[in-house]
Amino acid sequence: MADHKLAFTHETLGQRVILDAGGARRHLAEEVERLGASRVMLIAGDGEARIADEVSAGLPVSLRWREVVQHVPVEVAERARSAAAEAGADLLVSVGGGSTTGLAKAVAMTTHLPIVAVPTTYAGSEATRMWGLTENREKTTGLDPAVLPVTVIYDSVLTLSLPVALSVASGFNGLAHCVDSMWAPGTDPINQALALEGIRALTTGLPKVVAEPEGIDGRDRCLYGAYLSAVSFASAGSGLHHKICHVLGGAYDLPHAQTHAIVLPHVLAYNAPAVPDAARRIARAFGARPGQKDDPAEAAVTALERLRGEVDAPRALKDVGMAEFDIPGAAARVMKVVPPSNPAPVSRESVEILLRAAWAGRTPGSRS
Structure with missing residues (x-):
């Protein structure tokens, strides 16, 4: 062989x-x-x-x-x-x-x-x-x-005039580009490398922006990370996360950056178990040091959640204008654009569960 x-x-x-x-x-x-x-x-x-x-x-x-x-x-x-x-x-x-x-x-x-x-x-x-x-x-x-x-x-x-809260949401938009690029339809080793470096840059830059809003170093790191995230995304294409956010933004006029920040941990929790090697690399880029016996998907989600808590990123779609009764319709719209290559199988029920968790601001991967 x-x-x-x-x-x-x-x-x-x-x-x-x-x-x-x-x-x-x-x-x-x-x-x-x-x-x-x-x-x-x-x-x-x-x-x-x-x-x-x-x-x-x-x-x-x-x-x-x-x-x-x-x-x-x-x-x-x-x-x-x-x-x-x-x-x-x-x-x-x-x-x-x-x-x-x-x-x-x-x-x-x-x-x-x-x-x-x-x-x-x-x-x-x-x-x-x-x-x-x-x-x-x-x-x-x-x-x-x-x-x-x-x-x-x-x-x-x-x-510098970008408020801290919007800086955080915008930075998480960049993180979403990176995470999605690890398994999007056109992913390859080069854009994965760019995406992982983008995660590292944004993970170190965003806390600096929060701690010192007038500082240049944190904002430089975030711009660098945002560029890397976009270049990786430009090559890899739109994965499940971006398809969901495009539906939510276009159909329900939700704010772009905040929507990405809220949905990202839930898509990571959904897809990561199906791609343990990518999950392990994502976790390390977020600053985790998982051992051989650690679950890589859990490590990746935990590391992202730690960052989300540190910078107080947005958590619930209900807080940015989405109505609960729109969730079934949104799930139906998402199903029309799900990438066939998504690493985990996707059904209308699974999308609706994901959206309900994101709407309520629940812990990623949970139903309650």
């Missing part, structure tokens, strides 16, 4: 990535000049208006777009696309979180304008070619190379 060989196909996305605390304005000006842009469409919601003004000072901004809505409703995307065409924009600059980046992607998808992304959260959308649009309570996602930002500029100083 032939020895097992290491074999995989990994696709690496081409992108310029800059991380430099305090350097966003300078680097953005350099990128606009390098790309030869003269009519910039600056996309930033009202919450990022001050930051956007600071980093874009002196740039040839021909259009300032402020309408940013989570989950990117189709009608908002269409208005932004029309405005970009009317303004003759030749470059999109997004300053903000995942919703802002998502809107820039929606514009780029039809206009093929390049994007320079300046993230202010740990969402990770800036490092993927995935787009998402919501219409009639249904969130549709897809892949398109046209939506991948040509440059990402990370500046931890820009995240």
